Amino acid sequence: MKKTLLVAALAGVFATAAHAQSSVTLYGLIDAGITYTNNQGGHSAWQEKSGTVNGSRWGLRGAEDLGGGLKAIFTLENGFNIANGTSGQSSRMFGRQAFVGLASDQFGAVTLGRQYDSVVDYLAPLSNTGTQYGGTIAAHPFDNDNLNNSIRFNNTIKYSSINYSGFKFGGTYSFSNSSQFANNRAYSFGATYNYGPLNVAAGYLQLNNDVASASFAANRAGSFTGSSGAGAQTGEWTFLAGRQRTFGAGLNYAFGPATAGFVYTQTNLSDAAGGGISGTQSGTGNATQGGIAFRANSARFQNFEGNVRYALTPALSLAGAYTYTRANLGGGVNPNFNTVSLQSDYLLSKRTDVYLQGNWQHVSSNSEVGAYLNGLSSASTTQNQVAVTVGMRHRF
Template sequence: MKKLVLSGLSLAVLGGAGAAHAQSTVTLYGLIDAGITYTSNQGGAHNVQETSGAVNGSRWGLRGSEDLGGGLKAIFTLENGFSVATGKLGQNGLEFGRQAFVGLSSDQYGAVTLGRQYDSVVDYLAPLALTGTGSGGTQAAHPFDNDNLDNSFRINNSIKYSSVNYGGFKFGTLYGFSNDAGGFATNRAYSAGASYNYGPLNVAAGYLELNKAGTSYNSSGAVTSDATFTAGTQRTYGAGLNYAFGPAKVGFVFTQTHLYNASSIGASASGTSSGLTLTGGGASFTNYEVNGRYNITPAWSLSAAYTFTDAHLDGVSPKYNQFSLQTAYALSKRTDVYLMGVYQHVSDTGDSGITADINGLSTSSTDSQVAATIGIRHRF
């Protein structure tokens, strides 16, 4: 990462104001993920394509803080997402679509921030799933990223509290305002989460609720068109644990998402080209993930996950079985190359038209889909 440290005098010269004793830092950082992906079936044909963010979404950002004294700091983050394959902005063209917030952080009491931010499921539970890390990423997400562990969408107009670390225990909560003068609950969001680390054991849980996230909702509210589902209400909750021993780590994650007055599964979040129309009733996804990570050498890692998803959509109950496998080799502290494969099979679909659909790729025309990516990641 590139860090610029500005003294109080420098800030006064550059900004025309500022206390001379204040110390500020601004960090420029980023990640670029590019690869070549083979997909066995996309709309009825196999495909070989260049992809961006098959594991981690490409991004760059600015992160800063100002020491206010007494253990108090002003903090901010502005993070842009983009496609390295095309140069286009991600997150439906937003300049800082991944994160944009400012707030205060206390060494004693925690941090309060306002802006476009990750929900508590992403903050606390996602790191225990393979999709929420650099060991699995986008294509290893649960079907349609239905639980948002791969942070397909963020929460606008949000205020977030993040606690300090109390002997391994951390917690946080978030509220996203609808910004609607006539409908306080129309397109709002709230979530809470916690994690506890004790030696090799790490446990976490999270909850997220979106109200009026897509049916006649205020478009300037908490969730915009990048939401995974069009539904009156979405509730997602889950828990997980990881246990490390030597160079290995194993884990289990359980999540469940319930939809009420659901009308569609959107294409923008999952990356699919088709999206799925629902009849306006209820729908649900229950996910069970078992994962493991192993460092063969300090530079060479191997990770794998199996996810079973039991879904209920429009009178059918499709069952998803998904396997992912990744190996990565670090060429330096900031650059690595990786090879990743994902296999998904869906059954019990009836005549619904539901087919296999690996996250970030166009949907298959059959009940199975295989994707393999060879890529490179560079961090700065």
């Protein structure tokens, strides 16, 4: 009898220990608000919006300790529209992230699945759009540098280093999953370094799209309404072009309750003639933004962003950013975009906050190009667009 009780007790201890070595966490964020826009397609609009600052999402994150500083990890993350309950990212179940891999305390992590690129991982946190202080509607025009995650990457292997005294780096490779190895692939790499109040980062992203594919050709023929076919490795597209190269760098410096930063990014497009800018970017649901098409084989966007945030109290913060974007779409169409974002945020608790955010964009040349704040339903019929949002976020 005593032996039976002892065996039962030991079995319970080992079961508890095994259970303690594994964990699964349910998490999420819900962002909802009311947005007023002065001009969308020639009319003012009042709209209930989901994800004006941060995309609404829920996810599962897990880890299993394999011993020796090694563990198995996974993340499954769904994006959704809180206003109507539909899934984002082209109606994918886990469209934001879906990956599994191994993480080592000594060597870093290797993961496989649908994942973020290195520009998003390392550079975006230094930008206003890549944080809770600006988010979706504060993105650089058309989210041309993907700092706001308009596209994620399928078929991706990613390496993320450990923290080496403030220095971290990583890279991704997204397979075409076809016999045409070099077509429909993407790769990226980036790094960040933190030293006291100073944080610097840089990143590079390249997409090679298969211009010979039937779906790509159909989209380039003028059907700028779909969100798939331009790249098997993304499943969505921002630009219909044979090749996209995006690179950038930035820095943040914290002094007391304030943080100031600067970010520069550039996106170069080639084999772009006959292509254009997607009006249905992943997760935003934008309508066609005015029929802007590239007039030459190459196009370019340069973004210069200055940002600042200040904690007035532990609960109340103020943030703002100004971005000057120089664009060259070919054929003499060279619009300059001036985008301003201002936000005040108040924490009701550790998990719930309310915010007031104002965004303004002015196109200072090429009158045929209307202003177009990211995440809105359509472009302005003038060179100015203003949006004001009152919203709340809850994290769980």
